[in-house]
Amino acid sequence: MTTTFKNLSIAAVGAILLALGVGKAGLAAVITFDTLSPGEIVDDQYWDVGVDFNGNPSVLTAGEGLAPAYPPVSGNNLSYNYPSDAIRVDAVGSSWESAGAYVTGIQKVTLTAYDANNRVLGTTSTSGSNYLNSGTGLPPNIFLRIIASDIAYVKFMAEKQLSGNSFTLDDFTFEPKRVACPPH
Ligand SMILES: [Ca+2]
Numbered sequence: 001m002t003t004t005f006k007n008l009s010i011a012a013v014g015a016i017l018l019a020l021g022v023g024k025a026g027l028a029a030v031i032t033f034d035t036l037s038p039g040e041i042v043d044d045q046y047w048d049v050g051v052d053f054n055g056n057p058s059v060l061t062a063g064e065g066l067a068p069a070y071p072p073v074s075g076n077n078l079s080y081n082y083p084s085d086a087i088r089v090d091a092v093g094s095s096w097e098s099a100g101a102y103v104t105g106i107q108k109v110t111l112t113a114y115d116a117n118n119r120v121l122g123t124t125s126t127s128g129s130n131y132l133n134s135g136t137g138l139p140p141n142i143f144l145r146i147i148a149s150d151i152a153y154v155k156f157m158a159e160k161q162l163s164g165n166s167f168t169l170d171d172f173t174f175e176p177k178r179v180a181c182p183p184h
């Protein structure tokens, strides 16, 4: 985390993105899932802030079904790939300059970013199982992030396509593309 990449926590649906200064990369926002209900499907609740979740991920809540080996980063909620297998997140209105999230998986999890023509812009992975005490030595909540121009959507996928329920995701973080200042 550098001084040019600051996170603004979105506490509620419909929160406003704030510019952090001209000439800096700062226009980042974080989706914590903490205002959603246990078991709720994450879909278009964040449309107003430029994010559309797809593939039917749902909300897990600490103390209400979330296994302690998969701790949330923020609050009590996170999302997970159930009933879906992959979690897809689309940019709404403006493409992104970066996108990522904290991931905990029963196996290796890969984040891939695509442009509007479905071209792969970048990919990054956890190196293996990273739930608490998984035996790999990897900590829970590894931050996977892609930086690229014009990200249209990203996908989080488990290494082997299971039938869902194989990884969690919290604090989805994205930076909308900056609009260039018009010439004087
Ligand atoms: Ca959707």
Ligand SMILES: [Ca+2]
Residues within 6 Å of the ligand: 032, 033, 034, 072, 073, 074, 075, 076, 077, 078, 170, 171
């Ligand atoms: Ca959270």
